[in-house]
Structures are given as C-alpha cells and as structure tokens.
Amino acid sequence: MKTLLAEMLAERLASIKEAISQLEQDDAETGLHNLGAHLPNLLVLIERDAGITAAADGLLSTATALVQGHNPAGSRMPGAAFSRFQARLKSARVRERGRMMGLA
Numbered sequence: 001m002k003t004l005l006a007e008m009l010a011e012r013l014a015s016i017k018e019a020i021s022q023l024e025q026d027d028a029e030t031g032l033h034n035l036g037a038h039l040p041n042l043l044v045l046i047e048r049d050a051g052i053t054a055a056a057d058g059l060l061s062t063a064t065a066l067v068q069g070h071n072p073a074g075s076r077m078p079g080a081a082f083s084r085f086q087a088r089l090k091s092a093r094v095r096e097r098g099r100m101m102g103l104a
Contacts, residue, residue, distance in 0.1 A: 005094050023066055055081070062077050
C-alpha cells in the first residue's frame with residue numbers, strides 16, 4: 001500500500017473509530033450518523049472489494065442494531081466489526097477518484 005493511501009486510510013479510520021466511541025458512549029445517534037458519513041467517504045476512494053464492502057456493511061449494520069436496541073451483546077460488537085473492517089482494508093487499492101486526489 002502506498003504511503004499516501006496508508007495515511008488517508010489512517011485518517012479516515014480515526015474518524016470511524018471516533019464514531020464508534022460515540023456509539024459506545026452516550027451519543028449513539030450522533031455516532032451512527034457520523035459512521036454513516038465516514039464509511040462512504042473512505043469507500044469512494046478505494047477500489048471495490050467484496051470483502052471490504054461486506055465488512056463495511058457489517059459494521060454499519062452492527063452499529064444500527066446497537067442504536068435500535070437490537071444488540072444483545074452490548075457495545076463490544078461494534079468494536080469487533082470495526083476490527084474486521086480494519087483488517088480487510090489492508091488489501092485496499094486506490095480507485096481512480098483517489099488517484100485524481102493524488103493518493104497514488
């Protein structure tokens with residue numbers, strides 16, 4: 001992974017991690033909103049990958065379930081979903097839009 005792409009991913013992941021922290025604390029609605037905004041902002045810059053897309057969908061679904069009160073395992077699940085998403089991103093490659101922004 002190129003350095004600029006790695007830096008961009010690290011920056012976006014920090015924003016997503018902050019949204020997860022909001023979910024796990026008292027500001028779940030804001031956390032879900034922020035997660036829903038940050039995930040697409042990251043995904044639009046990398047090539048489509050079924051594993052990354054599935055992990056992102058799983059993260060958003062888990063967060064939504066938590067906010068709606070359908071999460072029996074409590075707030076530990078968004079953290080696990082985030083870890084899976086983060087692991088999948090290791091194979092990410094920059095998309096044309098990202099290259100136009102100077103990421104590659």
